[in-house]
Amino acid sequence: MEGNYTKIGTIVAFIMLVIAVIQLFPKADKKVDGEWEMISKVENADFKEYVGLEIKWKMFITEQDNKVKGSAEKIEINYKPLDYRIRTSMNFDGTIKGNKMILNYTEAGKMRNTTGIIIVKLSNESFKGNFSQTASSTTGEILGKKIN
Numbered sequence: 114m115e116g117n118y119t120k121i122g123t124i125v126a127f128i129m130l131v132i133a134v135i136q137l138f139p140k141a142d143k144k145v146d147g148e149w150e151m152i153s154k155v156e157n158a159d160f161k162e163y164v165g166l167e168i169k170w171k172m173f174i175t176e177q178d179n180k181v182k183g184s185a186e187k188i189e190i191n192y193k194p195l196d197y198r199i200r201t202s203m204n205f206d207g208t209i210k211g212n213k214m215i216l217n218y219t220e221a222g223k224m225r226n227t228t229g230i231i232i233v234k235l236s237n238e239s240f241k242g243n244f245s246q247t248a249s250s251t252t253g254e255i256l257g258k259k260i261n
Contacts, residue, residue: 155168181208
């Protein structure tokens with residue numbers, strides 16, 4: 114009888130050891146592929162009327178290896194939906210290293226194209242960071258959450 118308990122104890126200890134080792138290995142980063150909602154909050158701009166704006170974007174991101182690319186459409190400003198005729202679009206590409214994503218983008222503005230950079234920290238199905246762009250030397254905060 115004592116030998117059976119020893120065998121069971123050894124098996125249980127081995128299973129617990131395997132579980133502990135699995136927990137030590139970092140989990141693979143989740144893919145960012147899919148549909149996202151992004152809010153850009155303007156904190157600084159040469160054109161002072163931009164300061165304080167909150168702009169909502171619908172984004173579509175694809176990821177392959179550590180490279181990302183995609184597009185976005187401006188859908189709201191300060192919680193007011195934009196008419197389809199005045200929406201602008203953005204194309205971007207970038208990289209992911211660990212939990213950091215860097216995107217270089219071009220927004221097709223009504224008067225000219227605007228270029229910029231977004232640098233965010235990924236966390237579960239969200240991101241948070243900063244952006245900087247050429248239009249009015251605008252900078253601010255970026256928040257995103259995955260929809261699909």
